[in-house]
Amino acid sequence: MPSKKPVTEESPAVSTALQRHGLERVGQVFWNLGVPSLIEEAVRRREGRLALGGVLVVRTGQHTGRAPNDKFIVRESSSDGAIGWGAVNRPFEPRRFDQLHRRLLSYYRGKDLFIQDRVVGTDPASQRTVRVVTETAWHSAFAGTMFLAPAGYAGADAFEPDFTILHAPNFSAEPERDGTQSPTCILIHFGKRLVLIGGTSYAGEIKKSAFTVMNYLLPLDGILSMHCAANVGSSGDVALFFGLSGTGKTSLSADPRRTLIGDDEHGWSDDGIFNIEAGCYAKMIR
Incomplete structure (x- = not known):
């Protein structure tokens, strides 16, 4: 605690x-x-x-x-x-x-x-x-x-x-x-x-x-590390969004029709896609 x-x-x-x-x-x-x-x-x-x-x-x-x-x-x-x-x-x-x-x-x-x-x-x-x-x-x-x-x-x-x-x-x-x-x-x-x-x-x-x-x-360990965003559809289909920082990964992955896995860092193992982080890191540009 x-x-x-x-x-x-x-x-x-x-x-x-x-x-x-x-x-x-x-x-x-x-x-x-x-x-x-x-x-x-x-x-x-x-x-x-x-x-x-x-x-x-x-x-x-x-x-x-x-x-x-x-x-x-x-x-x-x-x-x-x-x-x-x-x-x-x-x-x-x-x-x-x-x-x-x-x-x-x-x-x-x-x-x-x-x-x-x-x-x-x-x-x-x-x-x-x-x-x-x-x-x-x-x-x-x-x-x-x-x-x-x-x-x-x-x-x-x-x-x-x-x-x-x-x-x-x-x-x-x-x-x-x-x-x-x-x-x-x-x-x-x-x-x-x-x-x-x-x-x-x-x-x-x-x-x-x-x-x-x-x-x-x-x-x-045989796991691909990726700088990308990821979300998943209702049928289990996963979409990955690759791009440099500030190119829109967070925005594109925040789809109201799909569940967000993560917006920036992921791993791809034999068991599927997983988030490396816990939070979301949306940049604020003034």
């Missing part, structure tokens, strides 16, 4: 879970806080404001979309041969990753953290567990909405994430020191099952990083 109060390091279970990720001397820890409580917390912290109907409105700063030029994959032995390196999948040095990781952990010290233990993928046979650590309530609400609640959750110390996302929108990388293109960084280390996101408040980086991980893992 989602907690309604902050969980502090005084709890042995929480302390153990934090230490597992190198998180030390942090402020209050809000673990698996429910979305309504996170929205209240976001408003209280002035991260956003409520609009008509109770909708939370936030600003993402300079990044109103993803930053593909700032995304890298660590080149290491466990995944090297399975990745098509090039202009899209650009390599990053393990040494640089470790250096930036240490700086990010230091950045977290003294800060309140919001943590979500979730599941990515609606197919029980192929879904993966994820732990999302962030410094803002509204990004935690986003993760709690876009990913699924784990069944039979036994607590923070018992939860074993298949991968972890450390998210710090107010952290800035130093390009000359860290080897990044800009102060923004999205780094994925498959060997360590770890994602680092910094310098951007655009929440879509969280979901797309999870999709990148699934895009790597699912094909290893």
Whole structure:
């Protein structure tokens, strides 16, 4: 069940879970806080404001979309041969990753953290567990909405994430020191099952990083991962809508005569089509 109060390091279970990720001397820890409580917390912290109907409105700063030029994959032995390196999948040095990781952990010290233990993928046979650590309530609400609640959750110390996302929108990388293109960084280390996101408040980086991980893992299990929308008719006929971001997948799949499976990320296994996410991600263009 989602907690309604902050969980502090005084709890042995929480302390153990934090230490597992190198998180030390942090402020209050809000673990698996429910979305309504996170929205209240976001408003209280002035991260956003409520609009008509109770909708939370936030600003993402300079990044109103993803930053593909700032995304890298660590080149290491466990995944090297399975990745098509090039202009899209650009390599990053393990040494640089470790250096930036240490700086990010230091950045977290003294800060309140919001943590979500979730599941990515609606197919029980192929879904993966994820732990999302962030410094803002509204990004935690986003993760709690876009990913699924784990069944039979036994607590923070018992939860074993298949991968972890450390998210710090107010952290800035130093390009000359860290080897990044800009102060923004999205780094994925498959060997360590770890994602680092910094310098951007655009929440879509969280979901797309999870999709990148699934895009790597699912094909290893013989499952096709797809950037597409999907819906199904009354006779069980499934339609897929492929297209780049912003080309209308969400709009086209929202057909009143058909049931929506999902609007952005899916897998295709021997058992059929399944959604990788739990929420819907409709873009609002002003």
